[in-house]
Amino acid sequence: MTDPLDMVFAALADPTRRAILSMLLEDDMAVTDVAEPFEMSLAAISKHLSILSRAGLISQERRGRVKWCKLEPDALRAASVWMQGFGQFEPVNLDAFERFLAAELSPPDDHTPETGSPDPAG
Amino acid sequence: MTDPLDMVFAALADPTRRAILSMLLEDDMAVTDVAEPFEMSLAAISKHLSILSRAGLISQERRGRVKWCKLEPDALRAASVWMQGFGQFEPVNLDAFERFLAAELSPPDDHTPETGSPDPAG
DNA sequence: GCGATCGTCAACCGTTTGGTTGAATATGGC
DNA sequence: GCCATATTCAACCAAACGGTTGACGATCGC
16 A cells, blocks of 8 residues: 555545544654553554554654654645545535434544543544 | 444545545535546445545435435534534644645645546545 | 563464455346 | 346455553663
């Protein structure tokens, strides 16, 4: 998978990664701190972060021992632009839209994965 | 994968499926007609369509022998809403944004998969 | 220098994905 | 009834995914 759009959407398809993005919306974080609320290993989180990084959704800067992760909203914005092309040729079908929203979809300001299955975004 | 957002983003992560969505932007199509520009088997396209359907991105209605595929932009719109939460807390970084756009990202009004690798959207 | 911390790498594992082929199940036209 | 058309199903395959564990390379504090 080499296509930027492929990588962005594939990165967003995982609830753990969406949760990480939501966390980074508040502040830059070290890898260890990103991993802390999740129940999986640090290595797993490290993999998720590298996927997000290759997709351009975050950047990582090493300072000393600590590698800081920073949200890069532009890749997301680009994908959003692509998607919006589909929504604008006709008025919103509110029924179907709200049916979809009701099934889930919490906006990205909720981002605290405190439960056993840490998934504020999914 | 049962989460709606998971399914929408996973569906969008494949260039063939994005191309199909772009084609359906113009008109409803039969499965066979959707498959025609692609180099893969009809069965493969049928699988792609069922993935798009389960994600809510298209609907399918059988009329006689023919199953018509119709774009359902609301699922896309919901995902777009989720994404836009990330882009709005700070002004657009135009440099990074255009760097991303330059790498690819043709808007969904180009949708003719005529080349060997049919991928108008990616 | 030494031990603790931070993070990645490598190897492995089970599941999912994206594709193939061939058979099967409608349906439509004559 | 028969054949062609439209679409899916089932079995298979290689590759990718999401996770684990254990070892490793840096870096910090003392």
